[in-house]
Amino acid sequence: MMIKKVLFFVFLLMSLVSFSQTYDTYKPEREKINDLVHTKLKVDFNFKEKQLNGEAWVTLKPHFYATSKLTLDAKAMLIHQVSLNNQKLEYHYDDLQMIIDLPKTYKKDEEYTIYIKYTARPEKVQQKGSAAITDAKGLYFINADGLDKNKPTQIWTQGETEASSCWFPTIDSPNQKTTQEIYMTVPDKFVTLSNGKLVSQTKNGTNRTDYWKMDQKHAPYLFFMGVGAYEVIKDSYKNIPVNYYVEKEYAPYAKDIFGLTPEMMGFFSEKLGVEYPWNKYSQIVGRDYVSGAMENTTAVIHGEQAYQTPGQLIDENAQENTIAHELFHHWFGDLVTSESWSNLTLNESFANYSEYLWREYKYGKLDADMHLFEDSQAYLDGQNNDKHLVRFNYVDKEDMFDLVSYNKGGAILHMLRKYLGDDAFFLGLKTYLTENKYQAAEVHQLRLVFEKITGKDLNWFFNQWYFGAGHPRIEVSYDYNTIQKTVTINLQQLNANEFKFPFAIDIFEGGKKTRHNVFVDNNDASFTFPYTKQPTLIQVNADGVLLCEITETKILSDYIFQLKHAENYAHRREALLEVAKKQEEKDAFNAVEAAMSDASYKIRILALEKIDLINKFSKKDAIAKIMQIANNDKKTLVQATAIETLGKLTDPALKSIFVKGLESKSYSVIGKALVAMYYVDKPLAIAKSRELPDEIRKILATPLTRIYIEENDEKELPFIAKNVLSGMFLTGDDATKSLYQKAFTRISENNNSEAIQNIVDDMVVKGNQYKSFNFDKVVINLMRKMIQDQEAKNTPNKIRNTEIIKEGMAKLL
Template sequence: MKIQKSLLYIFLFIVSFSFAQNSTDYKAEREKIHDLVHTKLKVDLNFNKKELNGEAWITLKPHFYSTNKLVLDAKAMVIKQVTLNNQKLNFTNDDFYLNIDLPKTYTKDEEFTVYIAYTARPEKVKDKVTNIISASKGLYYINANGVDRNKPTQVWTQGETEGSSCWFPTIDAPNQKTSQEIYITVPNKYKTLSNGLLINQTKNGNNRTDYWKFDKKHAPYLFFLGVGEFEIIEDTYKNIPVNYYVEKEYAPFAKEIFGNTPEMIQFFSDKLGVEFPWSKYSQIVVRDYVSGAMENTTAVVHGEQAYQTAGQLIDENKQENTIAHELFHHWFGDLVTSESWSNLALNESFANYSEYLWRAHKYGKEDVEMYQFENANLYFEGQNSDKSLIRYNYDDKEDMFDLVSYNKGGAILHMLRNYVGDEAFFASLKAYLTRYKYQTAEAHQLRLVFEEITGKDLNWFFNQWFFGKGHPDIEISYDYNLIRKTVTVNILQQQAETFQFPFAIDVFEGTKRTRHNVFVDGNDASFTFPFNKQPTLIQVNADGVLLCEINENKVLSDYIFQLKNAQLFAHRREALLEVAKKQEEKNAFNAVVEAMDDPAYKIRILALENVDLINKSSKKNAIEKIKQLATSDPKTLVQASAIETLGKLIDPEMKPILLNALESKSYAVLGKALVALYYVDKPLAFKKSKELPDEVRKILATPLTQIFIESNDDTELPFIAKSVVSGMFLFGDDTTKALYQRAFKKISKSNDTEAIQNLVLDMVVKGNQYKSFNFDKVVINLMRTMVQDQEKSTNSNKVKNVAIIKESMAKLIQ
């Protein structure tokens, strides 16, 4: 599962909600009393009641011990009948389990099939701990009654972690594997999607039954059912169908969004030495999805953030990493599955690392280095040093879906690859996938495969990185011996536990660079290297492989040299931020301007964001350089940043450049140009903003909000209100969040009932989507603030507005 950075990682930081790891209870793999063999379902959706009427034929056998009892997970279901060989069976069921008395004692070699007639009631699913209605419904009806004209009616499922048992009885554990077939009855206007192949469709009046069949084995949490009015855009990989299910509005952009998928399948198949193991590959985009995306086998689901238009895709495809991530799960997660949630990293760390692999293959060195830095930086910012990658003592299984399992795990795999070498790394992955295909595994089995292939004992690596906590926090110092012409690099680890690791150190003599690879195996280590002339820079962690934090004393001249000569994006970025602090010195300012030519576009952007142009008259050359970037940089995001930088000058001479930028196909450029123009020619910028088509206004919500808030245009409050929650909590930088906080205060005290309605509707949707992360509590507090503001005001709509807000609060609390 991909939990979008903007929709979870940043969200977790903003709402300050983290899961404590206080439990000492060992979280074991689910005991296997029975093994699932095959699952056959017939389901009929009840849109009015948001329920599902189903029939299930579950084939099982005892795992080892003979038994005459069967327990299935079946959350909030009404069980109508249970039979075996047409014989009615005694059963009991509560809100969580279906307990069945079998007609005899079955041995481990005997398969049997129970038939269950049931009604699934996802709206009544309860949390096991609190016993109150849960946000994790498993089966989600979107706009079921069709009242909302701005949202299509859809039904979709979310199985991870234990959501599948909300819509069919099963053993809802990752260490189970079953084949499946499903008959889905829906009105004729809807398309359906499930795992495997669509075998046939049978019409019956206004309804139709689609029969989907999946012959291979996979875990119950990977089952998927999707229903809605979708366009199906067809693609292929070799003879395998590759399809994209999107709403009609986005059909023209589907191949731009998802079109790299066949190439990704080929690349991953070749890289792993294991051909794509499934019969098809479909991706579907749904509304109000509860996460970023999910790797349901052959039927991947994406949230609506995947939808992008040409004006956005020209800047970047923000979904591409997620597309790679979910695809790679079809080897790591779907083909070989973590036997328990404690071992989730065997799924998510590999999927995270696939993003690195794909970007390196498709876009090259500079691009993947930018990705690598940002991936690690999210982990460092997340304050997760108290958690190990493999965890057996979490409080809740949902705790495992964090920056350790994803970002740190991906970085650990990169370190393992660097240590054993490329050939051994991918040979080991091939052996692991081949040995455990259609089965489950734990981290020790991965280690044993690597040891078998490489001949190395890797207990130290796995104990340190998979089962240990934290990362090296290193203090670096240097001792120069000018007589002997040597430099000694001192490495002092400051964290509690001592790590051992390979470490790359570059010694620069002028621009000549010499790489030294050493191995650190103690808390305090020193390495001495010769030189011919005084080194101009010592660059530690020179290859950027080690996941660590480094402290060292450098002066401005060191950072300027590093900015100009370091190979890695992360090192140049570090240097740029330090150099930018000293721009009162001419050489520092010039270095920042020179960084605008850096091959990494995010360095160019960072230079534009940090350049000091206060004394414009003395910096004409720099401004000319920025004007060039604004009009001709090959990356539209750099053009946008350059326009934003020029806009800060509030100089009417920039107006022709800004007007030209308004003709750009890039929405990033267009948005920055509108804001910049506003401070030069307010009436014109305001007029241009009002003239934009609605679909463009929606995408440019943030820059337009800035213009409308600055201009005190209350007529636009209903438009602004639709983006406030996302702007305050889920997207953007601190400046964006501050902007939407201003907007929230303005709307909460306003007399505009439409704006109030739009804001609380958005809050209810977001609160329900992220209830499992307690975001609903944040939203409820915001609503309370709105009530207080309304009750203090003299607005004529006060009573009506307060009623709207309180009704919405009740929906979230129930």
Template structure:
């Protein structure tokens, strides 16, 4: 599963801030019976948000004979249970477990099939507050959003699919499946495996028959229903399909079109053929996470939807798509045996993003992604969490920056320690040895030890089965005769052992690279040199997961930018140099970074560049102008425009006007910002000529610009886009701006504006709840109730009801 990074960060901050390793020991679920095959026949009562189903569950005793079966079945009405055509006694325990007495004891390898007729009521099957865990979701048009399409989709992870069909809902179970779905004829369906047949019924419905012969875990079962356009690709004779709403049909290949290339890349890299029948992806409304790797039927949130003007800048979903593709090996083919071992799924999927970026865009691009992952982990209050941990309050707590980001970073270290040939050969062995089964961390260790011939307990014990990371203070001293340099390593807090590379730079970029082994709190390493070093660079590869504190002088930073090779070290040097731009050498070094090979570092240099004394910085300005016009990356051109805008020079008016004709939304946005500072009135006239799609994309700046003038013609736009700013407005200035905006809109006689206002308010409670900002949301909505204009408004009762409803959802 790909978790939305903002959601993930906030969930961590607002739930288990200090130590997630709480609660009882969480073992792998005991296997009494094993699933063999699951056949379902379902139809829907859409007005009631219920499913009417039949299930044929084939099982076999795991080892010892058994005369009883316990199935997870949450919140259902059980109509009948039979075995071999005969009704069987059962107990429906606490509306959660269906316990069936068999007709006799069954032995290992002896199969039996239980038939269950039932009605699933996912809203009632929770037994908890989190509606995101109901397994089956009915999405319908609402009064606030009558254009919302009717959709039905499922989300099984962690153990939520038992809200819509009886099963043994545990990741250590594997079953093949058949699914018959009856829907209105106008709807498309998607499930795991292959669509075998479609049969039209006399009542205006159609029954689709999906089948997957290869076994997978129950949480990977998927069902999606709705009015979708299906855009088809193919790869090696397999169907590659993209299910999108009609509006996005022309863009589906631009969003998802690299999927076949990704499948081929991972297959070649891992040496294990893609085992499944097809690969489909579907985008749904109101999804509860980022994406989910349901076998052959991946679901994405509507964040995947992007316009052409966004895709020309960057496909923001590409890492998510890659994440879910590699899950089909790590997670679907080989599944973590328990949620304690979740990293055996998610760490690999997370690292799969890096591997794809490295292959497709080069090492700098991938290393920039890796560095961001490291920052996310370190800044997320995760220091005291084991990667694989057997104590947690809820399985959902495992979906954090340890299982994901830290896990990926650890795999990167393991790869670099073993070398590519050993590492990927070891992964191949791990996948083949455990295919269509389950695994825990030690099975990965044993596979890599078998291939490498190395004992890896030391690595797994400190990185997989323990917590924290090295915090290293580095210093160095030069001998009296400048013939030796000694590098001092001091580990604060936890002490780790690890290989470490130290580069010693002398004149003209010449360096000697030394690999040492750090195995204590304090270690010093001495190296021969021919002259005083210009730079000592510790851990230049960016591989080690550590916080390294090594003070650099400005001269060292300038030298580091010029000669160091890694993205990490160049970025660090730019940040130091940017703080010293009054120094001419520093400014010249930052100017040279405007031409860095990495477009991300070109953007960073543009953002940091100080052109206050513009007349003495003509050479740098000339480079910025060229980047604004000619850089191959639109994101760089946009950043260059923002830098030029700071000069407030009328000579750029024509450039900004021309930039507003770009196909790139970011370039257009930067041009509007630049032009607005020079000629507000003409800027807004020019904005009026832009398409609605473009203007919608510019909401973050246009809302503010429209609020400055408060022209009634722009009120519908402002009211429509206010909801985009309803997060984290604890800042008083921002809060007051939004309050002022709501007050202005609330005075409107425009039905459209009031409808948008009510929608914003109705969404506010859900949005705040989703992002963890409960108290901010409550305080904001309380203030809304104080508005005299709303209190006197003709829609007063409707608006007040919406506000109180939002507050109630936050207070649950």
């Protein structure tokens, strides 16, 4: 399951809220009384009632002890028949579980098949979602009545964590594994997708039954059904079909979005030493999806943020990390599954780290390190210091899907890889996957594999990083002995608990760098090294591998040297932020200007954002350099930032740069150029904004809103409400969120009925996110005010759908 990017900042806020919660009682692995063997389903769909008519044949056997009872999870269903060999069975059902009396006592390995006829009613499900997965009713009908002409009719499922039992009876636990077959009857105009292979299609009038079969075992939460009017774009890896299910509008771009998938499959197969283990790999995009993406075995679903056009993809493929993440789950999560949600790290930490592995392979170590830094920093900023990576005392299973299981877990795997070395690390992964394939596992099994291979005791590593909380917080000081020409580096841990770790230290003597690798094994550690001449800089955690917080005292010259010479991206970034604070000094200004040429495009962007052009030092030369960057940088995102920086000067002499930017293929460049142009030639900027096709205007909604709000352009308020406000959940930028607040205020002041309706429509889908950002009260007040005004004026122009308002308010109140 991928939650970053789409819901990242919601996720971060929710983690801050949950930080102070007390943990509940111990949550064990679910006891295995009966084992799932095979699941056969026949389903059709009642679009009007948003229900599923189903028949299930569930084959099981006692796990070890003989039993005469079976407990199945089945949430909010109508149960019509329960039988075995045509004999009706007695059962008790409480809307959550069925406890079935078997006709005899079954012994270990003695199989039996239960038949259940039922109606699944997802709208009646009571269980709630979380910050990561915002809903938990399992089965979703999108625009089921077809009344919304701007949205296709679709059906998709979401099983994680325990929501598959909202649409078929099962033992809804990650430590169960079953083969499956599904007969899906749908209107013939629709395409279907499920796990495994499409065996046959049988037409029956206007309907069609698709038969999907999965011969390899996987967990119930990985079952999937998708239905809709999709174009299927075909690709392949070796002899394995790789297909992309997209709406017709995006069919021309499907391979631009998903086309690296076969290469990823080959890379991961080779890196792990385990070939991709399934018979196909399909990816589908679902409207109104409740999370980022989900690793349903052979049938991954992505949220609609996956849809991108060439003007966006030229900047970066925002879905690429997610594509890698969900694919890697097909080894870690699907092939070998965490036995309990407490061990979720065996799924999500590996999928998180796959993003680093892919970027390292495809784009180089610098690019991968930038990604690792951002992931690690999100965890460090998230106030999760009280949470163990493996934790059995969580409040709710949904709480496990957090920055610890994802980001911290990925960083821990990176540390383990560095400590063991690549050969041992990847051989360990291969061994773990091979020994546990098609089974469930716990973290101790991973540790034992690495210990067997390396001969090292790793209890210390797993105890502090997997079964302990927090990370090292280190205070660093230096003692120089100029007579003996030595420097002593003192490390004091400020944590209550003590960490042990390998640690890289670089000592620079002018342009010469010496790397020292040490091992810290107590709270106070000191290491003494000789030098030939006084060190120019000492860089601790020089390789950036250790997940930690470091406090040390440095002066401006240290940071300027660090910005130019540090190996690790995070250290150059840290130095740039410090140097940028002192640009009244010429050396600092020159260092920031030089950083605009850094090998890291994110350093170049940060330097452009931070450079202070209101000073006496080489301003003309710096502007000329920024103009060059705006025209020629190989990264369009850097070009866009350069234009934004130039735009702040509001200098008509720069108009030609902005005109050229408006001709770019990059939407980021166009957006920044429009705003910059607005402040030197308003009529031209507004005219250009109106010439843009609707699909581009939607993508550029945020910069256009900046212009329209400043222009007080009331006729654009519906556009703002429809296209901008829904994007507020995807950014943590304070200026952008401030813009959204202004937009809300302007809509309220203007009583724009269409704009308010657009907010209501969006809020119905994203209610939880509105609540997370405290926009729910604003929306409710807007709706109430609008209704009151309309009633007072007795105007016929009322909000068009009172049922939508009621549904929206119910979600928010």
